[in-house]
Amino acid sequence: MLVLLGFIMIAVFMTLIMTKKLTPVLALIIVPTVFGLFAGAGLGIGDMVMTSMKSMTSTAALLMFAIMYFGLMIDVGLFDRLVDFIQRISGNDPMKIVVGTAVLAAAVSLDGDGSTTFILTTAALLPIYRRLRMSPVVLTVVAAMANATMNIIPWGGPTARAATALHLSVTDVFVPLVPAMAVTMLCVFAFSWHLGILERRRLKAAYPDAWSGNLLDDSRLPALDLVDERDTVMADNALDPNRSTLRPKLFWFNLLLTLAIMVLLVVDVLPLPYIFMVGVAVAIVVNFPSPKEQLERVTEHGRSIVAVVGMVMAAAVLTGVLSGTGMVDAMAHWLVDVIPTEWGPHLPLITGLLSIPLTFLMSNDAFYFGILPILAQTASQFGVDPASMARASLTGQPFHLQSPLVPAILLLVSLAGVELGDHHKKVLWRCVVLSLVMLGVAILTGAIVTG
Structure with missing residues (x-):
């Protein structure tokens, strides 16, 4: 249930800002609040948000x-x-x-x-x-x-x-x-x-x-x-x-x-x-x-x-709900569980591909300290070098930096007077290409060994 709610919440949020139905600040506050209550956060949602806000x-x-x-x-x-x-x-x-x-x-x-x-x-x-x-x-x-x-x-x-x-x-x-x-x-x-x-x-x-x-x-x-x-x-x-x-x-x-x-x-x-x-x-x-x-x-x-500081503070609602309700952990473990065992030797390639959406949906800390060790431990059972896993996990960074959870990108669009949705329309698909290019070249040059 948390996995489904998490993915739907992100989809609704992205749809609202890209279609300009809501400003990013309002979407960052309203969407996770509604989904957090559906996830059973109750009155604890306030503590979740404040804990996240303190870190920001x-x-x-x-x-x-x-x-x-x-x-x-x-x-x-x-x-x-x-x-x-x-x-x-x-x-x-x-x-x-x-x-x-x-x-x-x-x-x-x-x-x-x-x-x-x-x-x-x-x-x-x-x-x-x-x-x-x-x-x-x-x-x-x-x-x-x-x-x-x-x-x-x-x-x-x-x-x-x-x-x-x-x-x-x-x-x-x-x-x-x-x-x-x-x-x-x-x-x-x-x-x-x-x-x-x-x-x-x-x-x-x-x-x-x-x-x-x-x-x-x-x-x-x-x-x-x-x-x-x-x-x-x-x-x-x-x-x-x-x-x-x-x-x-x-x-x-x-x-x-x-x-x-x-x-x-x-x-x-x-x-x-x-x-x-x-x-x-x-x-x-x-x-x-x-x-x-x-x-x-x-x-x-x-x-x-x-405008900028307000958007950063509003982002604390989204990150707080994702972490506090357990949505991030549930989504990550679901993705790990659905990987077939026979794909084990190809886990560096899978990790590179997973890093594109996962680092967009969560902070680098959550991905690298929470998800990567799980993937690397699984890969080690198939003789995969942990260095290959580490390098593969970095190839999603071009896409990660466009996430509304990254304060720097909020700063960029605010300074330039650009709507985040307009920025995403032009940049997201290009950054997917960049991540795939980085992953592909790393495999061809032997920096990532897979299969």
Whole structure:
């Protein structure tokens, strides 16, 4: 019964947000509440949700102050030069801009933090997308694909979890997967190129008089009506080169402060939320010494912060009900039980395929510490190397990162002013392809031994 309820709940949730019958925040609250009561949670559903919410408070704090920090850096003009550089290289060609989005997102993803990657990528490129009337959905899809593929780097999280769960070396798990990750990144660039071509065609049809070859002349586009645009951290202010918040004389200070924060993020000597809290405090005091200006800056970014943090808190309802009612465990064990015994030697392939939906429906912690050991123990009875199982379990990560249970993806769509359903329509099938490519190449290169 719990298995059936769990799968139906996820299906109803995805249907409601993709058809835009409910906003993601409302769907995250209403759908699991109804199904949790059907599952017999009763008044205990409150404790389930609060337990889950406690585990998300640090994430909410991180997103709150990270959004505020990078919003301030956009206010003062830190990213203006980067935007100008990318635009000079792309020459207002939508295809080159989209491919450049993939390159930038992949490079920034090396820090291992999806939230930082999405904040920086959106900060640098959303102004260009808006100026050229390009779809911000394309930005979110490309950035998400690039980051999701790079997510298996050892310090990104999933690889460390898989290695720890099976008592393996992180290096032994990751290094053999490098060729598969490289090929998958080539697929990301291919998808990006195709999306760029489609975007170029769409804009040519919409604004035929503004083109010269493959270059779009934004001066010949109709005026951009910012009143109708969604209010996001990265949008309106970044479009105005004459905004009063620019601080060109403090450019090097703001750059060094940002680099210092990035270094602290990588070396991991302090909690990430605290790093951004201090960064926000220093940035505001130096750039806006007047208390009135400080209050204006905080208020300016408040709406976007509330939207993102609210969605993270709402996600606690879904995760709390899934875990508290036992739906996650029931769904996972059901999938393990339905695997025929004769398929034992092929469990690495099966694990790779299962990792696609399972990591979408549950957290990485739940999958790697709860499900993977069960699968690996079963596979060991057929002589399957646990390292193969660990590597196979990582191939579902491109799809996992698109889950509404991942705070970083909620941050991305919120910053870009994109509906999660619109993002999913374009990204989900592409990420299934990426996961299958990674799994297939890993098998062909011997990183995963099956059969």
